[in-house]
Amino acid sequence: MRHALLAALLLLPALPVDAAPTVRHVAASRLFFLETARTSYVLGVNEKEELQQIYWGDRLTRDADLGPAHTVEGHSSFDPPEGLSPVEYPGFGGARYAEPALKVTFADGVRDLVLKVVSHEVRENALLVRLKDVSLDLRVELTYRVFPAHDVLMRQVVVENQTKGVVVVESAQSATWHVPRWTGYRLTHLAGRWAGETQLFREALGPGRKVVESRRGTTSNHQNPFFAVDPGTSDEEHGPVVFGALAWSGNWRISLERTSEDRLRVTGGMNDFDFSYPLPPGGRLETPPFYAGFTSGGFGEASRILHRFVREQILPDRASPRPRPVLYNSWEATLFDVNEEGQKRLADKAAALGAEMFVMDDGWFGARKDDHAGLGDWTVNARKFPRGLGPLIEHVHGLGMKFGLWVEPEMVNPDSDLYRAHPDWVIHFPGRPRTEARNQLILNMARDDVKEHVFAVLDRLLTDNAIDFLKWDMNRHVSEPGWPALAPAEQRTLWVRYPRNVYELIDRLRARHPKLEIESCSGGGGRVDLGILARVDQVWPSDNTEAFDRLRIQEGTSFAYPAKVMMDWVTDVPNMNGRRTPLDFRFHVAMMGSLGIGGNLDKWSEADMKLGAGKVALYKSIRATVQDGRLFRLASPREGSLTSNQYVSADGGQAVVFAFLHAQQLNRPAPVVRLRGLDPAATYRLRTVDDKLPGTPAELSGSALMGRGLQFRLTGDFDSTVVVLERVAGGA
Ligand code: DGJ
Secondary structure, eight states: OHHHHHHHHHHSOOOOOOOOOSEEEETTTTEEEEEOSSEEEEEEEOTTSOEEEEEEEEOOSOGGGSOOOOOOOOOBTTBOHHHHSOBSSOBSOSSOOSOOSEEEEOTTSOOOOOEEEEEEEEETTEEEEEEEESSSOEEEEEEEEEETTTTEEEEEEEEEEOSSSOEEEEEEEEEEEEEOOOSOOEEEEEEOOTTSOOEEEEEEOOSEEEEEEEOSSSOOSSEEEEEEEEOSOOOSSSBOEEEEEEOOSSSEEEEEEEOTTSOEEEEEEEOOTTOOEEEOTTOEEEOOOEEEEEESBHHHHHHHHHHHHIIIIISTTSSSOOOOOOEEEOHHHHTTOOOHHHHHHHHHHHHHHTOSEEEEOSOSBTTOSSTTBOTTOOSBOTTTOTTOSHHHHHHHHHTTOEEEEEEOTTEEOSBSHHHHHOGGGBSOOTTSOOOOBTTBEEBOTTSHHHHHHHHHHHHHHHHHSOOOEEEEOOOSOOOSOOOTTSOGGGGGGHHHHHHHHHHHHHHHHHHHSTTOEEEEOBTBBSSOSTTGGGTOSEEOOBSOOOHHHHHHHHHHHHHHSOGGGBEEEEOOSSOTTOOOOOHHHHHHHHTTSEEEEOSOGGGOOHHHHHHHHHHHHHHHHHHHHHHHSEEEEEEOTTSSSEEEEEEEOTTSSEEEEEEEEOOOOTTOOOOOBOOOSSOTTEEEEEEESSSOSTTOOSEEEHHHHHHTOBOOOOOSSSEEEEEEEEEEEEOO
16 A cells, blocks of 8 residues: 555655645735646736736746736737736727627717726635726626645636626626647647547647537537647647646537737637627626646646546536446347336346346337437336336345436427427427427426426426436427527526526436436537536447547547546447447457447347346446546557557556557557556556557556556457556655
């Protein structure tokens, strides 16, 4: 234990040992220091009473190295100083031409907003700075929260209308982050589509704006609210990276603007597209949190920082973390054709594999026999379950598993009792077509009566049945975003009130049913962000369960989100893209997240069941390392013929390496895999699960594993292996 602890310390850059507060105000220089273990973020109030960023990077050791803030000198009538200075929360006003953080129209038509600092307050791990417009009583309170041990900052604002008229907010961003001055800027972000989410994209940022966003009412399968920026030279383990993630499951936007001064500003929060939020006198608007950090340890370290942060500061179980259970889900086995007998049979087999949770997916309610009917009617289908859900749940519990159920609470099929009773409850513009997608419309969750109805229905379902887990789905995006019950000027508040009410609904359900666990699914990875992750235990990254495609989807997801929340199923082949990969390859891919099984166990052979049970047992022996450990992406599926990931347990005592050969050229050996994050002086015992590491000693030093690496004997197409390393001796 002692050497494990020391080793863990060795792997981290030295931490400052002083016990100075994490937020300090130095009155003489009017500077604010926001400090984490390894970073400093410094702000200052300039001579025009504006809040400016001074520094963001590796932790500084001397306050005196930084002087007071000054506006940047303007150099022509076209570039006055106020537009060039790195102002922390710029309003649209004065001679400012870059992206504003806040844009409003006052009741008298004024559209000029110049925010000045009026006061500040230093709290424990937090800084509040209050701004006010130069002449009108519009106030903005900026909150900075510091997570010292995690090297993460959070920014959020509250806009408050103290004028006597209505102020229409046209854009209220959570933050503008000024990236350190580099000679170039490269963006890494996650984009894709349904069944192809979180593909990793990298692009150099030239002058102008690059925007990643969702206009779909929810996070979306198409872009994810995460960014990372580096100078274009950083790699997985080296170089500066600024990274961030939004905690918002509604329309969001991250805009990266490279100015004519060659600075990069990252402005993000609720999307300003189709945005209009009237604030009556006294009205307030709070923006979602925008989390960000700096590391000089490359993209891998940026991800590890986020993983730990999400696990320890965001997730509902952050105070007392629980491992995610091995789950079986019936969807790909039965589709809508569920019934008591068939589900019990699958549950028996899932239990034999070692599953710890059995989830019945779509099809159990209302008049559901396909996707044309039933959504909205959350009562048990009496034909499929004449005795209700009780006997199935008891059976599952009797097998020692938890019971989970699929729901899609925000949706309604026109062919449902709910829609027949309340056709006005859906999002729509009166007298105009209501676009159906998957034959469904969206309940206007922004309406409090709709929210209360859904709460009552789900509360009853959870009260009447011993349900341990909900898979909360959302299978389409918002269109025709009308809310006819409101005046036209108010209707666009839907974009804000819908996700807020969904959050409230989940929070209240969890409060009433404290043992309930939830998976966020939206036709796959359509609602994966730090906002929903504060209230759900795991996410479904994609409907595409094909193992080879999945390598890329999982790689992208791993940039921002920990393995613990990333649900991965082993399913049957050929998958939806027709590819056939071996069962052990599929298991190994799924074991790099939170393991699930989604195949039709009725069709699994005895050999498949034996292999599966062995893999589930293996997974349980490495689960803590995968779910809570430190991830090293050794080889990317986007490059070369091999993918490899390594996980190191929090105490350094165990490491797990997965390797996947995509396709082999005849007689060409698989690339060598060099490990990372080990103690060079320690000895590790290797536990192989097959014969794919021939001629390798049973024990190796960390230095050999990292320097010389492992030569796996992987051959043909879609070959894979896993090696477990247990630290046995030596080292610091
Ligand atoms: C989409 C989900 O992603 C699938 O896993 C499944 O739950 C279906 N919906 C059910 O309709």
